[in-house]
Amino acid sequence: xxxxxxxxxxxxxxxxxINDIFLKNFDNEVLNKLEDxxxxxxxxxxxxxxxxxxVTPMFFKGGNIxxxxxxxxxxxxxxxxxxxxxxxxxxxxxxxxxSEMIDQIAHTMRVTAEEAGVKIVAGDTKVIEGNGNVYINTxxxxxxxxxxxxxxxxxxxxxxxxxxxxxxxxxxxxSERMGIENNIASDCAPLFSIVSDLLENDIxxxxxxxxxxxxxxxxxxEVSESSKCRVEIEEEALPVSDEVKGFCNIxxxxxxxxxxxxxxIAVIPGEQSQKAVExxxxxxxxxxxxxxxxxxxxxxxxxxxxxxxxRMIDILYGEGLxxxx
Amino acid sequence: xxxxxxxxxxxxxxxxxINDIFLKNFDNEVLNKLEDxxxxxxxxxxxxxxxxxxVTPMFFKGGNIxxxxxxxxxxxxxxxxxxxxxxxxxxxxxxxxxSEMIDQIAHTMRVTAEEAGVKIVAGDTKVIEGNGNVYINTxxxxxxxxxxxxxxxxxxxxxxxxxxxxxxxxxxxxSERMGIENNIASDCAPLFSIVSDLLENDIxxxxxxxxxxxxxxxxxxEVSESSKCRVEIEEEALPVSDEVKGFCNIxxxxxxxxxxxxxxIAVIPGEQSQKAVExxxxxxxxxxxxxxxxxxxxxxxxxxxxxxxxRMIDILYGEGLxxxx
Numbered sequence: 001x002x003x004x005x006x007x008x009x010x011x012x013x014x015x016x017x018i019n020d021i022f023l024k025n026f027d028n029e030v031l032n033k034l035e036d037x038x039x040x041x042x043x044x045x046x047x048x049x050x051x052x053x054x055v056t057p058m059f060f061k062g063g064n065i066x067x068x069x070x071x072x073x074x075x076x077x078x079x080x081x082x083x084x085x086x087x088x089x090x091x092x093x094x095x096x097x098x099s100e101m102i103d104q105i106a107h108t109m110r111v112t113a114e115e116a117g118v119k120i121v122a123g124d125t126k127v128i129e130g131n132g133n134v135y136i137n138t139x140x141x142x143x144x145x146x147x148x149x150x151x152x153x154x155x156x157x158x159x160x161x162x163x164x165x166x167x168x169x170x171x172x173x174x175s176e177r178m179g180i181e182n183n184i185a186s187d188c189a190p191l192f193s194i195v196s197d198l199l200e201n202d203i204x205x206x207x208x209x210x211x212x213x214x215x216x217x218x219x220x221x222e223v224s225e226s227s228k229c230r231v232e233i234e235e236e237a238l239p240v241s242d243e244v245k246g247f248c249n250i251x252x253x254x255x256x257x258x259x260x261x262x263x264x265i266a267v268i269p270g271e272q273s274q275k276a277v278e279x280x281x282x283x284x285x286x287x288x289x290x291x292x293x294x295x296x297x298x299x300x301x302x303x304x305x306x307x308x309x310x311r312m313i314d315i316l317y318g319e320g321l322x323x324x325x
Numbered sequence: 326x327x328x329x330x331x332x333x334x335x336x337x338x339x340x341x342x343i344n345d346i347f348l349k350n351f352d353n354e355v356l357n358k359l360e361d362x363x364x365x366x367x368x369x370x371x372x373x374x375x376x377x378x379x380v381t382p383m384f385f386k387g388g389n390i391x392x393x394x395x396x397x398x399x400x401x402x403x404x405x406x407x408x409x410x411x412x413x414x415x416x417x418x419x420x421x422x423x424s425e426m427i428d429q430i431a432h433t434m435r436v437t438a439e440e441a442g443v444k445i446v447a448g449d450t451k452v453i454e455g456n457g458n459v460y461i462n463t464x465x466x467x468x469x470x471x472x473x474x475x476x477x478x479x480x481x482x483x484x485x486x487x488x489x490x491x492x493x494x495x496x497x498x499x500s501e502r503m504g505i506e507n508n509i510a511s512d513c514a515p516l517f518s519i520v521s522d523l524l525e526n527d528i529x530x531x532x533x534x535x536x537x538x539x540x541x542x543x544x545x546x547e548v549s550e551s552s553k554c555r556v557e558i559e560e561e562a563l564p565v566s567d568e569v570k571g572f573c574n575i576x577x578x579x580x581x582x583x584x585x586x587x588x589x590i591a592v593i594p595g596e597q598s599q600k601a602v603e604x605x606x607x608x609x610x611x612x613x614x615x616x617x618x619x620x621x622x623x624x625x626x627x628x629x630x631x632x633x634x635x636r637m638i639d640i641l642y643g644e645g646l647x648x649x650x
Contacts, residue, residue: 008379008648010538010584011641034551035476036401036534037374039469042367049362050413050464054333054451076361088375090462092417126379128460128648135453137415139375139464144364151360209361213335226359259335316336323333323453 001099008093008127021099022123025106026089026113030121038121040086043143047082049073050139056323058105058134060176062169062185065136066105068261068325070112071190073140075210078192079264081149081199082142087113088122090137094130102134116190146199153206154227158295159273161266163194163280164288166216167244170258173324175247184243189262189285197283198266203276206267213325215257218315219265220301231301233293233313256303257316259324267295326424333418333452346424347448350431351414351438355446363446365411368468372407374398375464381648383430383459385501387494387510388586390461391430393650395437396515396586398465400535403517404589406474406524407467412438413447415462419455427459441515471524478531479552483620484598486591488519488605489613491541492569495583498649499576509568514587514610522608523591528601531592538650539641540582544590545626546640556626558618558638581628582641584649592620 007013023032030038051072058065074084089109093102113120118140168187175182191210198205207227209219216238220231240248240255248255262285268276273291280289301313332338348357355363376397383390394414402409414434418427438445443465493512500507516535523530532552534544541563545556565573565580573580587610593601598616605614626638 009641010540010543011582013642014539015640033475033477034547036404037372037407037465037467039405039407039472040371040373042371046365046367046371046466047362048365048411048413048466049447050415050462051449052415052417052451052462054417054453079361080364082362082364086373088373088464090375090377090415090464092377092379092460092462122374122464124376124462126377126460126648128379128458135417135451135460137375137377137417137449137462137464139413139415139447139462140362141371141373141466142362147364150358152358214339215335218335222359257336315340316334317338323451 003093003095003097003099003127005095005127005129014125017125021103021106025110026120028119030119040121045144047077047080047142047144049076050137051076052135052137054135054323055325057176060186061172063188064105064108065134066108067112067188069136069138070109070116071188071261073138074116074118074190074192077140077142078195079208079210081146082144084116084118084140084142084192086121086141087118088139089120090124092135093127094133095127096132097134105134112190116192149205149208151207151209151223151226154223154229154267154295156229156295156297157270158206158267159270159291160293161268161273161276161280161289162292163264163286165239165241166260167240167248167255167258169261170324171244171247182243184247187260187262191262191264191285194280194283194286197279198276201279203272203279204269208264208266211260211263211265213259214316215259217256217313220313221315224299224301230296230298231293232296233303235303235305237290237292239288239290256313261325328418328420328422328424328452330420330452330454339450342450346428346431350435351445353444355444365446370469372402372405372467372469374401375462376401377460377462379460379648380650382501385511386497388513389430389433390459391433392437392513393586394461394463395434395441396513398463399441399443399515399517402465402467403520404533404535406471407469409441409443409465409467409517411446411466412443413464414445415449417460418452419458420452421457422459430459437515441517474530474533476532476534476548476551479548479554479592479620481554481620481622482595483531483592484595484616485618486593486598486601486605486614487564487617488589488611490564490566491585492565492573492580492583494586495649496569496572507568509572512585512587516587516589516610519605519608519611522604523601526604528597528604529594533589533591536585536588536590538584540584542581542638543640545638549624549626555621555623556618557621558628560628560630562615562617564613564615581638586650
């Protein structure tokens with residue numbers, strides 16, 4: 001069934017959309033009350049964040065926009081040392097969208113939310129004119145398990161860990177857009193279990209960031225700027241799968257700037273960094289974890305290239321690939 | 326300056342958009358840290374909600390989409406007996422939007438957030454192809470001041486209060502769309518101060534709802550359904566300004582179904598209802614507050630018309646006026 005503009009009126013059609021798709025899939029005792037706001041218990045201090053998802057195409061190898069919308073927000077909470085607990089979901093639906101497709105997206109959100117241990121406790125639906133696209137905003141609340149994890153907190157001597165291969169989400173979306181057949185799937189995944197493994201193993205974490213839009217280059221520049229330090233990485237240490245490497249070579253892409261949706265960096269004091277890598281590697285989302293560099297005095301991001309040269313790594317300038325996450 | 330698609334890349338242009346517009350306007354110590362999530366202290370249990378705003382036109386008499394985006398979410402929290410504390414803001418910007426217009430929207434959000442006593446602590450910006458529209462999602466966290474306020478909580482003998490005149494937001498938007506010159510301004514306003522006044526005066530509140538998309542008819546049907554009771558209202562008691570009445574007569578509109586953005590109902594035990602009206606009327610956003618009806622045994626929503634007849638009031642069916650809030 002095609003959604004038309006009347007589904008945004010707030011009347012009967014809006015109700016049917018909410019009941020038949022969102023309540024059916026997200027079903028939980030808080031959401032089902034349909035109050036103006038969810039009432040929740042939280043322990044400790046909270047982490048609180050939001051992200052909007054506009055990816056095109058909405059379905060791709062390894063996931064869909066709904067999986068991204070859960071993972072993106074859950075990962076932002078996790079990076080602050082918080083256990084993700086509650087999400088809200090706001091849907092902006094363009095007229096012409098198919099209700100079965102929305103149902104499929106909502107179903108994926110439910111499954112991913114269950115894996116990530118979060119409940120969708122409040123939602124909103126709007127319908128606008130358009131071509132059948134769906135945009136999703138999620139916000140999330142988590143309970144802080146460990147205080148003091150911060151992008152301002154990195155020190156010379158810390159090591160930089162990356163949880164796995166770069167560029168898979170970006171390459172999967174581009175392949176889909178360009179009709180290229182390959183086996184590259186988006187790495188889209190909820191990362192709280194890696195964070196929880198690190199904390200349970202008493203690893204001291206200075207800072208964590210998921211490596212999304214803007215790629216590793218952007219994240220490392222944010223670390224350098226916020227912690228007022230220099231970031232030194234080794235090109236040869238950067239993990240990239242052979243298939244993504246091949247894809248990048250053909251299209252002239254740089255994995256440093258490519259978006260990921262299931263990868264994170266962790267900055268860890270030098271003496272604990274090897275243990276941290278081992279912990280990460282035992283997690284199914286961290287099996288290719290590796291140390292990619294270190295924090296030193298100074299500023300900027302420097303990469304020692306495979307040929308032994310040095311290259312300053314700036315943040316992305318220009319288009320990159322919009323609407324990829 | 327026109328925003329183009331490169332502003333959504335996550336690179337330098339995205340940074341400049343965030344710094345020059347959002348951080349400049351929303352400036353506070355939590356947001357400025359630019360962590361993946363805000364870390365916050367909360368007292369008590371929390372209320373948590375979300376809403377997206379897609380109104381067209383984005384500017385209208387009495388406000389703009391930014392004012393709506395703050396008030397809508399703040400009001401949803403307030404209706405649960407919560408003090409609004411923190412908001413997130415997610416912007417989906419269509420290419421072609423003017424950066425000065427976005428700056429103006431963000432400025433209004435800042436001013437309205439200050440009045441409502443909330444801080445915008447996390448945000449997100451995406452850019453999509455399109456015609457220069459801006460869509461805003463806000464989510465909000467509040468601290469519950471009074472437990473047990475719920476749409477499931479109304480009892481026979483309770484009275485239904487409405488905080489003021491109906492239809493003003495809807496009529497203002499329609500006037501703007503149709504190029505009709507008049508003095509009707511949107512009623513868009515943050516309502517927490519009314520709630521706070523009621524609580525401070527020891528009024529027992531069964532249920533509150535802001536009267537937005539779908540209008541009073543929809544809200545009263547939700548009360549009837551959730552509390553398993555009958556709602557009886559008096560047509561003659563419904564407050565509508567002369568100017569909105571005239572507007573509705575010409576266009577054949579029914580104020581019962583028109584959207585408001587600064588009006589609420591409160592369901593109050595009979596013996597306290599007169600006192601509650603007096604408290605509301607002392608608040609600048611409740612000066613036209615009045616009792617519009619009562620809760621009885623049964624189901625559905627019945628209106629005694631001005632001519633003494635009876636009319637069952639159903640929820641909106643069909644288009645209404647999409648994209649109005």
